Amino acid sequence: MGKASVIIYIAIALLIIFLISHSPKGPKNHRHRRLKIRSTFTFDKQQHEPVVFDPLIADMERRREDKEWEKRYLEHAHKEFIEEAPGAEAQPEWEDFMNAEDYLNDEERFNISNRLVLLFPKIDVDPTDGFVTERELTGWNLQQSERDVMHRTERDMELHDKNRDGFVSFAEYEPPSWVRHSDNASFGYDMGWWKEEHFNASDADGDGLLNRTEFNDFLHPADSNNPKLIRWLCREEVRERDTDKDGKINFKEFFHGLFDMVRNYDEEGHNSSHLADGSMEAPAERLFSKLDQDGDGLLSDEELLPIIGKLHPSERYYAKQQADYIISQADTDKDGRLTLAEMIDSPYVFYSAIFNDEDDYDYHDEFR
Structure with a gap:
């Protein structure tokens, strides 16, 4: 983008901020809704959640999630530490000393319009033309999602990597408690989902150990590019659906x-x-x-390859789904793309719950 274009873009952004800040009524509905840090973490099994649009808020949520994870893990695996710790019940929760929600709802510290102005050029990159398209917004959502997924993978590796060598062996891996304590059909996949065949399919280099990338594939096979793991997913579908047990x-x-x-x-x-x-x-x-x-x-399992991505939707699918929803809500002139002004005019499409309560998006993320 040329120097003249940069100057024009900055001038337009500053003008929009000026007009909003000097409006008699202020930003539409900005003062009537409070932003709330979510807790998407559950110790036993996590559902897929809409990705957080703003990396700053995503970082706050990860920090809160880590605190909850540490607490739940200690309660689950090391009760003696909790019972013996003096004054354990008096320890404050993360949000008590970080004041995250107060920060988000203080316009002096966290101004939504200013955040959108800051983030817009980071999304409007292909091409840089003053519009955010569905493809650009999908790419942005996917970046945020992959960052969250890898963060959880690294945390899970700390849990399973018993000898702290940076790898997870099959002997080290322990399935989640909801798998160990459930009947075979409770969550749509039986215990074969966690057997050695799954582990070996995730082991791309065949060294018997899972590095960070391989362990992430193990936990989230729908997002893997490992052909062995994709074939394993196909075999699992055959095994699950093959009621007459003829192998097809x-x-x-x-x-x-x-x-x-x-x-x-x-x-x-x-x-x-x-x-x-x-x-x-x-x-x-x-x-x-x-x-x-x-x-x-x-x-056969091989013949399911063309549709396996539809049977196990990837993070890209959900990123696009979320982008489509956002554009449908904020695109006031219905040209299929967003301007900065349209984004500022509909801020809570980006900064609150993305999907309606009645919508059902529970199928994805078998391992979270």
Whole structure:
């Protein structure tokens, strides 16, 4: 971007801030809603959460999450430390001495409009043209998401890396308690999800140990580029859906389960509950036939490769989903992209809960 463009961009941003700050009513609804630091961490199993838009808030949430993780881990694995620690009950929570929410809701310290002005040029990068597109916003969301995912992976490595050599062996790894104490079908995947085959598939270099990247793939296989792990996911789908135990998936097994997952991925937000099974058999048969490369009327694990990304959506999928929602809410002129003014005019699309309570996004993230 040329020098003249930079000057024009800065001038426009300063003008917008000036107009907002001197408006008689101030930013629309800014004073009527409080920002709240979330707690997305659970010790046993975590659900997928919308990614935090602002890295500053994400850092606050990670610090709070780490504090909760430390406390829950000590309570779970080292009760003796909790029971013996003098004055343990009097220890303050993280938010008590950091005043995070007070910071966020103090306009002198955390001004949403100013934050959007600061973040806008970091998102508007491809190309730098004064507009944030769905692709740029998806890329930004994905960056924030990957940072959170890797942070949790590093924390989990500290838990499982018993000899502190920077690697996790299968002998060192302990499945979460919700796996150890649940029945086979409680969470949609039985105990095979945590067996040595899964570990070995994640071990890209075959040295018997998982480094940070491999351990992250182990925990989040949907985001892996490791072909061994993707094939393992396919084998798991066959094993889970193969009710007649012939080692492959017939049309009935495909239609009752897998096809709905693929269709819902392709037709986001579509409610299939009102459709009769018969009305969907034809498209299901077409997809089944397309996947059945050898024409034997059955799907092998290898034949599931083209749809495995729809059966196990990646972080990119959720990043795009979130970007689409944000643009649909903030794009007032409906041109499919956001200006800085539009973002400032709809700040709580970025700084509050992203999805409606009735929306269901619980499927993703089998391991968090």
